[in-house]
Amino acid sequence: MLRFDDRVAIITGAGHGLGRSHALLLAERGAKVVVNDLGGALDGSGASAGPAAEVAGLITKNGGQAVASTDDISTPEGARAVVQAAVDAFGRVDIVVNNAGILRDRSLGKMTVEDFDSVLAVHVRGSYLVSQAAYPLMKAAGYGRVVNTTSPAGLFGNFGQANYSTAKMGLVGLTKTIAIEGARNGIRANAIAPIAWTRMTESLLPAEFEAKFTPERVSALVAYLVHESCEVSGEVFSVGAGRVARVFVAEGPGWKTDDLTPEAIADNWQSVMAEQPYVQSATDSLKAML
Numbered sequence: 001m002l003r004f005d006d007r008v009a010i011i012t013g014a015g016h017g018l019g020r021s022h023a024l025l026l027a028e029r030g031a032k033v034v035v036n037d038l039g040g041a042l043d044g045s046g047a048s049a050g051p052a053a054e055v056a057g058l059i060t061k062n063g064g065q066a067v068a069s070t071d072d073i074s075t076p077e078g079a080r081a082v083v084q085a086a087v088d089a090f091g092r093v094d095i096v097v098n099n100a101g102i103l104r105d106r107s108l109g110k111m112t113v114e115d116f117d118s119v120l121a122v123h124v125r126g127s128y129l130v131s132q133a134a135y136p137l138m139k140a141a142g143y144g145r146v147v148n149t150t151s152p153a154g155l156f157g158n159f160g161q162a163n164y165s166t167a168k169m170g171l172v173g174l175t176k177t178i179a180i181e182g183a184r185n186g187i188r189a190n191a192i193a194p195i196a197w198t199r200m201t202e203s204l205l206p207a208e209f210e211a212k213f214t215p216e217r218v219s220a221l222v223a224y225l226v227h228e229s230c231e232v233s234g235e236v237f238s239v240g241a242g243r244v245a246r247v248f249v250a251e252g253p254g255w256k257t258d259d260l261t262p263e264a265i266a267d268n269w270q271s272v273m274a275e276q277p278y279v280q281s282a283t284d285s286l287k288a289m290l
């Protein structure tokens with residue numbers, strides 16, 4: 001059994017849905033957990049201390065260790081306060097699960113700058129800020145596990161979610177860079193693209209999905225990725241209803257000429273679009289160009 005005794009985990013947005021399930025699972029397996037949740041509505045409006053306190057209380061009642069944090073992780077002060085809560089209560093940070101999220105769906109033509117910025121602020125800036133605040137502690141310890149929460153909507157696009165999909169693909173870049181920068185200090189970072197029945201999806205998914213797409217079926221992957229035995233880093237995984245699959249950004253072999261013209265590109269379009277073999281890193285991409 002993979003256990004987390006003596007490990008300290010920060011889970012953002014853990015008052016509901018997926019974060020709640022991650023917090024309960026890690027705590028059940030011995031982790032000391034900071035249950036962070038601002039307690040607002042799905043669109044990010046409002047705040048309440050209730051959800052974080054409820055989950056932290058449930059963990060404690062079950063014999064685990066947890067503290068509640070109602071800090072807004074989209075602000076630098078809030079992100080620092082979450083990490084400080086972990087240090088004050090448990091003395092260290094081993095695991096960060098950036099899970100907090102909001103939705104402000106609207107088609108591109110109708111989206112306001114406020115809709116766009118507020119969604120990026122919670123998902124992207126929040127994940128960056130909490131990871132950055134925890135980073136020096138993990139670096140000093142020579143150990144850390146980060147999981148960011150992306151989405152199929154970000155990896156593949158989705159109608160009405162220009163803000164959300166931009167944010168979620170941004171998290172892939174953040175994940176890959178934390179993985180690269182953290183490698184020599186034992187810090188591993190991965191992203192999950194989940195589907196689960198939560199307040200975020202209950203009005204979108206068919207009712208019969210509720211029993212299959214449980215948050216617990218996502219948390220199992222999070223627990224695996226944040227365990228000390230897991231050295232995987234820089235990867236993205238699709239997860240839902242009991243299925244786990246690697247998702248990867250790929251670049252094909254491409255087509256090259258010293259005399260590149262728009263017409264030459266049109267004439268060689270099939271080679272441009274070819275998929276195998278593929279390039280998997282920015283360095284390999286540069287090499288292929290040279």
Ligand code: NAD
Nearest residue numbers: 013016017018038039040072073100101151195196198200
């Ligand atoms: P949810 O609404 O149940 O949970 C999100 C939680 O984040 C809420 O409890 C909310 O209060 C909290 N939160 C929002 N803004 C915050 C802030 N500024 N500071 C602290 N907490 C804040 O939704 P969920 O489905 O459990 O979503 C969890 C994550 O998974 C999100 O990042 C979401 O985008 C992602 N996701 C979910 C699905 C799905 O199918 N449910 C699919 C793809 C991605």
